[in-house]
Amino acid sequence: MQVPTQTLEDHKSNTFSALFVSQAYPRSRALVFVNAKGVISREPVRTQLQAMQDIPPNYATLFVATCNLLNLANPQRVYYENQDAYDEREYERKIAWTGERFHALNADVLAVQEVWDESALKAAIARSGLRYDFVSVPGAQNAPPHNGAQGTPRVGIATRLQVDHVRSFVDFPPGFGIEVPGLGPHTRFERPPLLATLRMKHGQQVHVLTVHLKSKRPKFLQDAQGNALEDREDRKVGTMASLRSLVMRGVEAAALRCIVIDLLQGTNTPLVVMGDFNDEPHSVTTQLVAATSEVAYDKAARDVALFNAYEMQGESALKKDVAYSHIHQGFPAVLDQIFVSEEFVATSRRSLGDVRRVDYFNDHLHEGRDRSRSDHGFVRALLRLRTD
Numbered sequence: 001m002q003v004p005t006q007t008l009e010d011h012k013s014n015t016f017s018a019l020f021v022s023q024a025y026p027r028s029r030a031l032v033f034v035n036a037k038g039v040i041s042r043e044p045v046r047t048q049l050q051a052m053q054d055i056p057p058n059y060a061t062l063f064v065a066t067c068n069l070l071n072l073a074n075p076q077r078v079y080y081e082n083q084d085a086y087d088e089r090e091y092e093r094k095i096a097w098t099g100e101r102f103h104a105l106n107a108d109v110l111a112v113q114e115v116w117d118e119s120a121l122k123a124a125i126a127r128s129g130l131r132y133d134f135v136s137v138p139g140a141q142n143a144p145p146h147n148g149a150q151g152t153p154r155v156g157i158a159t160r161l162q163v164d165h166v167r168s169f170v171d172f173p174p175g176f177g178i179e180v181p182g183l184g185p186h187t188r189f190e191r192p193p194l195l196a197t198l199r200m201k202h203g204q205q206v207h208v209l210t211v212h213l214k215s216k217r218p219k220f221l222q223d224a225q226g227n228a229l230e231d232r233e234d235r236k237v238g239t240m241a242s243l244r245s246l247v248m249r250g251v252e253a254a255a256l257r258c259i260v261i262d263l264l265q266g267t268n269t270p271l272v273v274m275g276d277f278n279d280e281p282h283s284v285t286t287q288l289v290a291a292t293s294e295v296a297y298d299k300a301a302r303d304v305a306l307f308n309a310y311e312m313q314g315e316s317a318l319k320k321d322v323a324y325s326h327i328h329q330g331f332p333a334v335l336d337q338i339f340v341s342e343e344f345v346a347t348s349r350r351s352l353g354d355v356r357r358v359d360y361f362n363d364h365l366h367e368g369r370d371r372s373r374s375d376h377g378f379v380r381a382l383l384r385l386r387t388d
Contacts, residue, residue: 059353059384060202065107066274066336068212068376069098071153072124073116074142079153081226086371093372095120099127104361105380106130109198110158111210111274113191115140117148118156125158132158138168138194155210155275157196164205165197172255180247181240182221189252190214193259193275202387204270204352207263211275213252213285219244246285249278253288260289264304270343270352270385273306276336276376281308290339302348306339309381312355314346338381353385 073079075091086094102110102125110132115121118137125132137156140149157166170192177187191212199205218241221229230237263271277286287293290306338358346354362377369375 058387060200060204060387061356062109062200062206062383062385063105063107063380064109064111064208064272064274064338064383065105065378065380066111066113066210066276066338067101067105067378068113068276068336068374069115069121069124070371070374070376071114071116072098072112072120073153074120074148077117077148079116079149090372091120095124095127097373098124099129101361101374101378102128103130105378107380108160109196109208109272111208112137112156112158113210113212113276114153115149115156116153117142119148121156121158132160134159134161134163136166136194136196138166139192152190155191155194155212157194157208157210159196159198159208161198161200163196164199165195167195168192169195169255169259172251173258176251176255176258178247178251180219180244183219183244186248186251189255190248193256195259195263200385204385204387206385207269207271209259209263209271209273209275211256211273211277211289213256213276213278214245214249215278216242216245216249218242219248249285250288253285256289257291260306261304264341266303268343268350268352271306271341272338272344272381272383273340274336274338274379274381278335280334281310281337286337302342302350306341307345309338309340309344309355309383310334310358312340312345313358314354314356336376336379338379340381340383343385344383353383356382356384358382 071079071083072094073086075086075088078085112121115137118135118140119142121137121140122135125135135156135158137149137154139154140156142148170188172187172189177185180186193212194210196208196210197205198208218238220232220237220241223229230241232238232241260271260273263269273289277283277289279285281290290308291301292305292307294301295305340355342348342350343352344355345351358379358381360377360379364373365375365377367373
Protein backbone atom coordinates (compact mmCIF):
# COMPACT_ATOMS: atom_id res chain seq x y z
CA MET A 1 0.00 0.00 0.00
CA GLN A 2 1.32 3.40 -0.94
CA VAL A 3 0.43 6.30 1.37
CA PRO A 4 0.97 10.02 0.78
CA THR A 5 3.71 11.80 2.68
CA GLN A 6 4.46 15.42 3.56
CA THR A 7 7.54 17.04 5.05
CA LEU A 8 7.45 18.92 8.38
CA GLU A 9 10.21 20.81 10.13
CA ASP A 10 10.33 20.89 13.93
CA HIS A 11 11.67 23.68 16.14
CA LYS A 12 15.26 22.30 15.81
CA SER A 13 15.01 22.25 12.01
CA ASN A 14 15.08 18.44 11.90
CA THR A 15 13.10 17.07 8.96
CA PHE A 16 10.62 14.27 9.43
CA SER A 17 8.19 12.53 7.16
CA ALA A 18 4.59 12.60 8.25
CA LEU A 19 2.47 9.72 7.12
CA PHE A 20 -1.31 9.95 7.34
CA VAL A 21 -2.26 6.34 7.96
CA SER A 22 -5.98 6.77 8.14
CA GLN A 23 -6.60 3.22 7.00
CA ALA A 24 -4.65 1.82 9.93
CA TYR A 25 -6.26 4.22 12.40
CA PRO A 26 -9.63 5.06 10.83
CA ARG A 27 -11.18 6.63 13.97
CA SER A 28 -8.30 8.60 15.39
CA ARG A 29 -6.87 9.64 12.01
CA ALA A 30 -3.39 9.36 13.47
CA LEU A 31 -0.39 11.30 12.33
CA VAL A 32 2.82 9.25 12.44
CA PHE A 33 6.25 10.93 12.47
CA VAL A 34 9.12 8.84 11.10
CA ASN A 35 12.82 9.31 10.57
CA ALA A 36 15.56 7.12 9.11
CA LYS A 37 15.43 4.81 12.12
CA GLY A 38 11.69 4.29 12.08
CA VAL A 39 8.56 5.61 13.82
CA ILE A 40 9.24 7.99 16.70
CA SER A 41 5.76 9.26 17.67
CA ARG A 42 2.09 9.01 16.85
CA GLU A 43 -0.19 12.07 17.29
CA PRO A 44 -3.69 13.20 16.31
CA VAL A 45 -3.95 15.21 13.10
CA ARG A 46 -2.57 18.33 14.85
CA THR A 47 1.19 18.74 14.96
CA GLN A 48 3.04 18.48 18.27
CA LEU A 49 3.70 22.22 18.17
CA GLN A 50 -0.01 22.98 17.84
CA ALA A 51 -0.78 20.62 20.69
CA MET A 52 1.68 22.46 22.92
CA GLN A 53 0.00 25.75 22.09
CA ASP A 54 -3.36 24.29 23.12
CA ILE A 55 -2.22 23.21 26.57
CA PRO A 56 -4.32 25.29 29.01
CA PRO A 57 -2.45 27.54 31.43
CA ASN A 58 -2.21 26.69 35.11
CA TYR A 59 -4.87 28.34 37.24
CA ALA A 60 -5.43 29.02 40.91
CA THR A 61 -9.05 29.18 42.05
CA LEU A 62 -10.64 31.84 44.23
CA PHE A 63 -14.10 31.65 45.82
CA VAL A 64 -15.56 35.06 46.71
CA ALA A 65 -18.97 35.75 48.24
CA THR A 66 -21.07 38.74 49.26
CA CYS A 67 -23.44 38.57 52.24
CA ASN A 68 -25.85 41.21 53.54
CA LEU A 69 -26.30 39.99 57.14
CA LEU A 70 -29.36 42.10 58.12
CA ASN A 71 -28.31 44.00 61.22
CA LEU A 72 -25.76 41.63 62.69
CA ALA A 73 -25.34 43.00 66.22
CA ASN A 74 -24.47 41.90 69.74
CA PRO A 75 -27.28 40.99 72.15
CA GLN A 76 -28.85 43.65 74.38
CA ARG A 77 -27.50 46.42 72.17
CA VAL A 78 -29.82 48.94 70.53
CA TYR A 79 -28.78 49.59 66.95
CA TYR A 80 -31.87 51.49 65.73
CA GLU A 81 -34.03 53.47 68.14
CA ASN A 82 -37.22 52.06 66.60
CA GLN A 83 -36.10 48.40 66.83
CA ASP A 84 -35.70 46.16 69.84
CA ALA A 85 -32.27 44.77 70.64
CA TYR A 86 -31.68 41.05 70.21
CA ASP A 87 -32.17 39.02 73.34
CA GLU A 88 -29.76 36.18 74.04
CA ARG A 89 -31.97 33.60 72.38
CA GLU A 90 -32.43 35.65 69.19
CA TYR A 91 -28.73 36.40 69.05
CA GLU A 92 -27.87 32.71 69.40
CA ARG A 93 -30.25 31.82 66.55
CA LYS A 94 -28.81 34.52 64.31
CA ILE A 95 -25.20 33.54 64.98
CA ALA A 96 -26.00 29.86 64.39
CA TRP A 97 -27.87 30.54 61.14
CA THR A 98 -25.17 32.89 59.82
CA GLY A 99 -22.42 30.42 60.72
CA GLU A 100 -24.22 27.65 58.84
CA ARG A 101 -24.45 29.85 55.74
CA PHE A 102 -20.77 30.76 55.95
CA HIS A 103 -19.96 27.05 56.15
CA ALA A 104 -22.07 26.33 53.06
CA LEU A 105 -20.41 29.17 51.11
CA ASN A 106 -16.90 28.09 52.17
CA ALA A 107 -15.51 31.15 50.38
CA ASP A 108 -11.91 32.34 50.45
CA VAL A 109 -13.16 35.91 50.74
CA LEU A 110 -16.39 37.03 52.44
CA ALA A 111 -17.59 40.57 51.75
CA VAL A 112 -20.19 41.40 54.41
CA GLN A 113 -22.66 44.24 54.88
CA GLU A 114 -24.96 45.43 57.70
CA VAL A 115 -22.60 44.60 60.54
CA TRP A 116 -23.04 46.60 63.74
CA ASP A 117 -20.54 44.68 65.85
CA GLU A 118 -17.31 43.13 64.59
CA SER A 119 -17.38 40.73 67.53
CA ALA A 120 -20.73 39.34 66.34
CA LEU A 121 -19.24 38.65 62.92
CA LYS A 122 -16.31 36.86 64.54
CA ALA A 123 -18.75 34.78 66.60
CA ALA A 124 -20.63 33.74 63.45
CA ILE A 125 -17.37 32.80 61.73
CA ALA A 126 -16.32 30.75 64.75
CA ARG A 127 -19.67 28.95 64.59
CA SER A 128 -19.05 28.11 60.92
CA GLY A 129 -16.12 25.89 61.83
CA LEU A 130 -14.04 27.58 59.12
CA ARG A 131 -10.79 29.45 59.63
CA TYR A 132 -10.42 33.06 58.54
CA ASP A 133 -7.15 34.61 59.67
CA PHE A 134 -8.27 38.14 58.89
CA VAL A 135 -11.63 39.64 59.93
CA SER A 136 -12.19 43.39 59.84
CA VAL A 137 -15.19 45.72 59.99
CA PRO A 138 -13.83 49.29 60.23
CA GLY A 139 -16.16 51.48 62.25
CA ALA A 140 -17.76 48.49 64.01
CA GLN A 141 -14.89 47.45 66.27
CA ASN A 142 -15.69 46.43 69.83
CA ALA A 143 -12.28 46.58 71.48
CA PRO A 144 -12.12 49.54 73.93
CA PRO A 145 -12.68 52.40 73.43
CA HIS A 146 -14.94 51.31 70.54
CA ASN A 147 -18.58 50.27 70.99
CA GLY A 148 -19.47 49.01 67.55
CA ALA A 149 -21.02 50.97 64.69
CA GLN A 150 -23.12 54.01 65.49
CA GLY A 151 -25.94 55.42 63.38
CA THR A 152 -25.60 52.99 60.49
CA PRO A 153 -24.10 49.49 60.03
CA ARG A 154 -20.76 48.96 58.31
CA VAL A 155 -19.19 46.73 55.68
CA GLY A 156 -16.37 44.31 56.37
CA ILE A 157 -14.28 41.45 55.07
CA ALA A 158 -13.13 38.03 56.21
CA THR A 159 -10.47 36.16 54.28
CA ARG A 160 -8.06 33.25 54.32
CA LEU A 161 -5.67 35.03 51.98
CA GLN A 162 -2.67 37.12 52.87
CA VAL A 163 -3.69 40.75 53.35
CA ASP A 164 -1.29 43.33 51.92
CA HIS A 165 -3.35 46.44 52.58
CA VAL A 166 -6.77 47.58 53.84
CA ARG A 167 -8.35 50.97 53.35
CA SER A 168 -11.78 52.39 54.17
CA PHE A 169 -13.05 55.26 51.99
CA VAL A 170 -15.06 57.78 53.97
CA ASP A 171 -15.07 60.99 51.91
CA PHE A 172 -16.09 61.47 48.28
CA PRO A 173 -13.35 62.60 45.88
CA PRO A 174 -13.04 66.39 45.63
CA GLY A 175 -15.81 67.94 43.55
CA PHE A 176 -18.21 65.01 43.86
CA GLY A 177 -20.32 66.26 46.73
CA ILE A 178 -23.90 67.26 45.97
CA GLU A 179 -26.76 69.16 47.59
CA VAL A 180 -29.56 66.85 48.70
CA PRO A 181 -32.94 68.64 48.95
CA GLY A 182 -33.69 69.36 52.58
CA LEU A 183 -30.49 67.74 53.85
CA GLY A 184 -27.73 69.95 52.49
CA PRO A 185 -24.30 68.82 51.20
CA HIS A 186 -23.75 65.07 50.84
CA THR A 187 -19.98 64.58 50.70
CA ARG A 188 -19.38 61.28 52.52
CA PHE A 189 -20.33 57.64 52.16
CA GLU A 190 -22.96 56.60 54.69
CA ARG A 191 -21.34 53.13 54.71
CA PRO A 192 -17.71 53.58 53.65
CA PRO A 193 -16.52 51.09 51.00
CA LEU A 194 -13.70 48.83 52.15
CA LEU A 195 -10.74 48.01 49.90
CA ALA A 196 -8.60 44.98 50.70
CA THR A 197 -5.54 44.17 48.61
CA LEU A 198 -5.00 40.43 48.90
CA ARG A 199 -2.36 37.98 47.75
CA MET A 200 -3.12 34.45 46.62
CA LYS A 201 -0.92 31.50 47.55
CA HIS A 202 0.93 31.62 44.22
CA GLY A 203 1.67 35.31 44.68
CA GLN A 204 -1.02 36.87 42.48
CA GLN A 205 -2.34 40.13 43.87
CA VAL A 206 -6.04 40.98 43.69
CA HIS A 207 -8.09 43.95 44.92
CA VAL A 208 -11.44 43.29 46.62
CA LEU A 209 -13.79 46.23 47.17
CA THR A 210 -16.81 45.72 49.46
CA VAL A 211 -19.69 48.16 48.95
CA HIS A 212 -23.16 48.97 50.28
CA LEU A 213 -24.90 51.81 48.48
CA LYS A 214 -27.83 53.86 49.78
CA SER A 215 -31.11 51.96 49.77
CA LYS A 216 -34.30 52.93 47.92
CA ARG A 217 -36.08 53.48 51.22
CA PRO A 218 -37.46 57.06 51.30
CA LYS A 219 -35.21 59.48 53.18
CA PHE A 220 -37.62 61.51 55.34
CA LEU A 221 -36.40 64.50 57.30
CA GLN A 222 -36.06 64.01 61.04
CA ASP A 223 -34.36 65.67 64.00
CA ALA A 224 -31.36 64.42 65.95
CA GLN A 225 -33.64 62.32 68.16
CA GLY A 226 -35.27 60.63 65.19
CA ASN A 227 -38.54 62.55 65.36
CA ALA A 228 -40.28 63.22 62.03
CA LEU A 229 -40.01 66.76 60.67
CA GLU A 230 -42.48 66.28 57.81
CA ASP A 231 -45.79 64.57 57.14
CA ARG A 232 -44.97 61.04 56.02
CA GLU A 233 -48.58 60.50 54.97
CA ASP A 234 -48.34 63.25 52.36
CA ARG A 235 -47.64 61.52 49.02
CA LYS A 236 -45.73 64.49 47.62
CA VAL A 237 -43.51 64.47 50.69
CA GLY A 238 -42.94 60.75 50.10
CA THR A 239 -41.96 61.47 46.50
CA MET A 240 -39.35 63.99 47.64
CA ALA A 241 -38.07 61.52 50.25
CA SER A 242 -37.59 58.86 47.54
CA LEU A 243 -35.79 61.42 45.37
CA ARG A 244 -33.39 62.15 48.23
CA SER A 245 -32.49 58.45 48.43
CA LEU A 246 -31.95 58.26 44.68
CA VAL A 247 -29.73 61.35 44.68
CA MET A 248 -27.70 59.98 47.58
CA ARG A 249 -27.28 56.56 45.94
CA GLY A 250 -26.38 58.22 42.65
CA VAL A 251 -23.62 60.40 44.07
CA GLU A 252 -22.27 57.47 46.10
CA ALA A 253 -22.14 55.43 42.88
CA ALA A 254 -20.28 58.24 41.10
CA ALA A 255 -17.78 58.54 43.96
CA LEU A 256 -17.32 54.77 43.93
CA ARG A 257 -16.69 54.94 40.19
CA CYS A 258 -13.77 57.27 40.85
CA ILE A 259 -12.27 54.72 43.23
CA VAL A 260 -12.65 51.99 40.59
CA ILE A 261 -10.94 54.13 37.94
CA ASP A 262 -8.02 54.88 40.25
CA LEU A 263 -7.57 51.16 40.96
CA LEU A 264 -7.75 50.00 37.34
CA GLN A 265 -6.39 52.70 35.07
CA GLY A 266 -3.08 51.65 33.56
CA THR A 267 -2.68 48.58 35.79
CA ASN A 268 -3.19 44.84 35.40
CA THR A 269 -4.08 44.03 39.01
CA PRO A 270 -7.46 42.25 38.98
CA LEU A 271 -10.35 43.88 40.85
CA VAL A 272 -13.49 42.35 42.36
CA VAL A 273 -16.25 44.74 43.47
CA MET A 274 -19.06 43.11 45.40
CA GLY A 275 -21.79 43.92 47.84
CA ASP A 276 -25.29 45.34 48.10
CA PHE A 277 -25.74 47.84 45.26
CA ASN A 278 -29.42 48.34 46.17
CA ASP A 279 -30.35 48.29 42.49
CA GLU A 280 -30.30 45.96 39.50
CA PRO A 281 -27.12 45.25 37.49
CA HIS A 282 -28.20 47.36 34.50
CA SER A 283 -29.71 50.22 36.47
CA VAL A 284 -28.35 53.73 36.06
CA THR A 285 -26.72 53.82 39.49
CA THR A 286 -25.07 50.39 39.16
CA GLN A 287 -23.79 51.26 35.70
CA LEU A 288 -22.39 54.50 37.09
CA VAL A 289 -20.04 52.23 39.04
CA ALA A 290 -19.41 49.60 36.37
CA ALA A 291 -19.56 51.57 33.07
CA THR A 292 -19.88 48.26 31.22
CA SER A 293 -21.97 49.77 28.43
CA GLU A 294 -19.16 52.17 27.45
CA VAL A 295 -17.13 49.21 26.15
CA ALA A 296 -19.54 48.78 23.21
CA TYR A 297 -18.37 52.00 21.55
CA ASP A 298 -15.01 52.63 23.21
CA LYS A 299 -12.59 49.70 23.36
CA ALA A 300 -10.22 51.67 25.56
CA ALA A 301 -12.96 51.75 28.21
CA ARG A 302 -12.33 48.06 28.96
CA ASP A 303 -9.29 49.07 31.00
CA VAL A 304 -11.49 50.72 33.65
CA ALA A 305 -14.81 48.90 33.14
CA LEU A 306 -16.40 46.32 35.40
CA PHE A 307 -18.26 43.24 34.19
CA ASN A 308 -21.12 41.41 35.85
CA ALA A 309 -19.65 38.08 36.97
CA TYR A 310 -22.97 36.30 36.33
CA GLU A 311 -22.82 37.33 32.67
CA MET A 312 -19.14 36.35 32.37
CA GLN A 313 -19.56 32.73 33.44
CA GLY A 314 -17.92 30.06 31.32
CA GLU A 315 -19.95 28.11 28.80
CA SER A 316 -19.98 25.06 31.05
CA ALA A 317 -21.70 26.97 33.88
CA LEU A 318 -25.31 26.11 34.59
CA LYS A 319 -27.19 29.42 34.38
CA LYS A 320 -30.33 28.55 36.28
CA ASP A 321 -33.30 30.91 36.30
CA VAL A 322 -32.94 31.62 40.02
CA ALA A 323 -30.58 34.58 39.84
CA TYR A 324 -32.09 36.88 42.46
CA SER A 325 -30.92 37.99 45.88
CA HIS A 326 -33.91 39.87 47.30
CA ILE A 327 -37.69 39.77 47.15
CA HIS A 328 -39.65 43.01 47.52
CA GLN A 329 -43.44 42.87 47.55
CA GLY A 330 -43.32 39.53 45.79
CA PHE A 331 -40.95 40.58 43.02
CA PRO A 332 -37.44 39.03 42.86
CA ALA A 333 -34.49 41.34 42.23
CA VAL A 334 -30.71 41.17 42.04
CA LEU A 335 -29.42 43.78 44.48
CA ASP A 336 -26.37 41.85 45.67
CA GLN A 337 -23.81 41.58 42.91
CA ILE A 338 -20.26 40.62 42.03
CA PHE A 339 -18.45 42.63 39.37
CA VAL A 340 -14.98 41.89 38.02
CA SER A 341 -12.38 43.77 35.99
CA GLU A 342 -11.37 42.65 32.49
CA GLU A 343 -8.56 40.52 33.90
CA PHE A 344 -11.32 38.00 34.71
CA VAL A 345 -12.94 38.21 31.27
CA ALA A 346 -11.81 35.16 29.30
CA THR A 347 -12.24 36.83 25.90
CA SER A 348 -10.17 39.89 26.75
CA ARG A 349 -6.64 40.16 25.39
CA ARG A 350 -5.63 41.32 28.88
CA SER A 351 -7.25 38.31 30.52
CA LEU A 352 -5.41 36.75 33.44
CA GLY A 353 -8.22 34.40 34.37
CA ASP A 354 -11.96 33.88 34.12
CA VAL A 355 -15.26 33.41 35.93
CA ARG A 356 -16.17 29.75 36.17
CA ARG A 357 -19.45 29.87 38.05
CA VAL A 358 -21.79 32.14 40.03
CA ASP A 359 -24.21 30.69 42.58
CA TYR A 360 -27.14 32.28 44.42
CA PHE A 361 -27.95 31.02 47.91
CA ASN A 362 -31.51 32.31 48.25
CA ASP A 363 -33.76 29.46 49.42
CA HIS A 364 -34.19 31.10 52.84
CA LEU A 365 -35.96 34.06 51.23
CA HIS A 366 -39.04 31.83 50.97
CA GLU A 367 -38.99 30.75 54.62
CA GLY A 368 -40.82 33.78 56.00
CA ARG A 369 -39.60 36.98 57.61
CA ASP A 370 -37.38 36.37 60.63
CA ARG A 371 -34.64 38.75 61.67
CA SER A 372 -32.47 35.84 62.77
CA ARG A 373 -32.06 35.21 59.02
CA SER A 374 -31.00 37.67 56.33
CA ASP A 375 -33.54 39.23 54.00
CA HIS A 376 -30.95 38.99 51.21
CA GLY A 377 -29.64 36.00 49.32
CA PHE A 378 -25.90 35.43 49.29
CA VAL A 379 -23.95 35.38 46.03
CA ARG A 380 -20.78 33.38 45.44
CA ALA A 381 -18.44 33.33 42.44
CA LEU A 382 -15.71 30.88 41.52
CA LEU A 383 -12.89 32.83 39.85
CA ARG A 384 -9.59 31.68 38.40
CA LEU A 385 -6.26 33.44 37.98
CA ARG A 386 -3.28 32.19 36.00
CA THR A 387 -0.26 31.09 37.97
CA ASP A 388 2.24 31.32 35.08
